[in-house]
Amino acid sequence: MQETQHKAFQTPDEVREFPNGRAEILNLGGGQVGRLIFQPGWRWSNDVKPIAGTASCEAPHFQYHISGRLAIRMDDGTEFIAGPGDVTSLPKGHDAWVVGDEPVVVVDWYGASKYAKGG
Numbered sequence: 557m558q559e560t561q562h563k564a565f566q567t568p569d570e571v572r573e574f575p576n577g578r579a580e581i582l583n584l585g586g587g588q589v590g591r592l593i594f595q596p597g598w599r600w601s602n603d604v605k606p607i608a609g610t611a612s613c614e615a616p617h618f619q620y621h622i623s624g625r626l627a628i629r630m631d632d633g634t635e636f637i638a639g640p641g642d643v644t645s646l647p648k649g650h651d652a653w654v655v656g657d658e659p660v661v662v663v664d665w666y667g668a669s670k671y672a673k674g675g
């Protein structure tokens with residue numbers, strides 16, 4: 557049975573630091589929700605790939621984009637830029653990078669549990 561819970565990203569249950577960014581994780585509702593913060597210059601293939609140990613990001617995501625612009629390239633070649641107010645559903649197999657000088661902040665309801673964790 558679901559229980560009432562109230563948490564805030566100001567006091568996350570876990571923080572995972574990586575070059576040019578971090579993942580703030582909340583444990584609630586039987587799952588995990590993450591706030592991912594990427595600084596200008598961040599790119600998954602440069603900053604998280606060494607942690608993940610995979611050729612591309614294998615974490616599927618369901619994300620709401622709060623700020624900044626994030627370019628995403630799927631392994632099949634599909635490419636787009638997500639910005640504030642966008643919602644993205646990404647299957648595994650992609651790269652991503654910050655576009656411009658503004659940090660990217662997304663809330664991830666699906667891929668946070670294993671994001672930026674070694675295999």
